[in-house]
Amino acid sequence: MLRAEGLHVSFPGRHGGDTARAVDGVDLDLRAGEIVALVGESGCGKTTLARSLLGLLPPTAGRVTFDGRPLDYSSGALRTYRKRVQLVLQDPSGSLNPRHTVYDAVAEGLRIHRYGGDERAAVAEALSRAGLRPAERFFQRYPHELSGGQRQRVVIAGALVLEPKLLVADEPVASLDASVRGEILALLLRLRDELDLSALVVTHDLGLAWNIADRVAVMYLGRIVETGSVEQVLSAPRHPYTQALLSVLPDAPGEPVVLAGEPPDPSRISAGCRFHARCPVLASGEAERAGVADACLTRDPEILGGGGEEQAACH
Template sequence: MSRQPLLQVRGLKKHFPLERKLFGGAGKTVHAVDGVDFDVLEGETLGVVGESGCGKSTTARLLMHLIDPTIGTIVFDGAPVENTRLSLRNYRRRVQMVFQDSYSSLNPRLTIEASIAFGPEVHGTPKKEALARTHDLLERVGLEPARFAERYPHELSGGQRQRVNIARALALQPKVIILDEAVSALDKSVEAQVLNLLLDLKEEFGLTYVFISHDLNVVQFVSDRVMVMYLGKIAELGRSETVFGNARHPYSTALLSSMPSIDPDNRTQHVPLAGDPPNPIDPPAGCRFHTRCAHAETVCSLTEPPLAQVEPDHQAACHMGVAGSGHSRAPEARTAAAAE
């Protein structure tokens, strides 16, 4: 599997200043995304999960370059994305986004077709051609153009609007689509329809998805690889089967055990994770999870665990997975593989 990563994210950070003091002195900052490195491979679906406030949506907006990163680089298809007009324009044709709120993400004063055709027109497609493509796309996402093209967003249901948003994202013929909680606001039956549509479209257009969600069942269903985020950092990253089957970070384990099961005999008996995540204004030193971790030891509050390879295609940021880290459960140095 030596595909060149389509998106390479390195050392990406976003700090939001809270109260900028008038005279000197830096005010407090929210460490929304605090140094993440990951790749998105061509043709895959990368699921991103985590609690609310862990930086999932900020990561999405950074990937889309809707906000400037504090520091860090995004490399798309071998070329770094720079904050210049031309570079961004080209980048944004290749990477598109679907937002969570299907209503707020459509201009209430524009018809559906005008909303979808807007992107191509901005990129210089003649109006007629843009409209023709719009109608094709509407057809493709299951909305009959003759009936829906000239409607306004408020006349559509949530599922239909989200189909429109997907069509709009597709209108620029992108390679990557970032789905920021794109199905979370839909009710379950509609959610399933839209998910299936997304999977079909991926096949048909050869798309790559970054699928952000807090719904683990959905993520497990769609993702090839999964990235677990906690307080602005990556806790674990690996193939979907390995992360869901053999989680190495205690946070992932806790998160996964909170997944409701369909089997009534197998209901969740205990609260897997108590309390709220710590404040991202003042994240804990060392491992960010040590305040809530069942296996926390002294080393966890002192040094921050790196995102280390625990097995092929599987990384976790936990001292328990790093040989010689000083944690009592860490594998012996040299025999890391044997300990598994």
């Protein structure tokens, strides 16, 4: 359904500084009815990649295709595209206008796209699908009158009202209490089954990825370094970065792997594997014993394909 091919997104440095390569060569496929989790630490390029897939940031190089057609960045084409691909933001309080009622918040997309049907019925159906029933009871409420979970359901209803085929959810439960998180994740899974929705879920929470995703793509310094089914990647990770992420979970066996150094700078990507400066396999001498230490330092692993097979960008 959605494909990124050789995608690059760069930002010029301030005052002539080095260009920041926020997304630095990404291939990613998303199939109909599939949920893909895009995981990685803060600053790795997850949100920039998601914004580019939505057409909010035109790529510096590469392309995005939807239903086999390259994304057109003209205003009319983007309007049509965004009716089929909707965004769910992290903070429902920041996503909703405090001066708008729930009805107006959900109906806004219909008005922008000049919906010709029964607006009231469409809003009521979207709220009901999002788990706010009876929907009419919420029409005249304002965001401050709702709980955090209810506000996130309103945001989801605002995305559903246009009957999209794909949701891009950026940390959809990060700001919610643990008890509410499960409800929202269950809602997303139910919507996938009922509406045949696809979803790209951007998160740093590996537990969320395990509970909701069919596939996982692990991102580091602008590039996907491991991808595959959620069971394969999270049960038997092959890339040292993924192994380190999983090692700090509360129920992980063995000692946590604490990565040395600061998170990398996308304007100063060194030669070789982009993880080598923090790689515990290289630091322990294991890479040298395997005869790949020189490759780690001098040769960049190939960009992973965007399909569903298990892959890791590690020498």
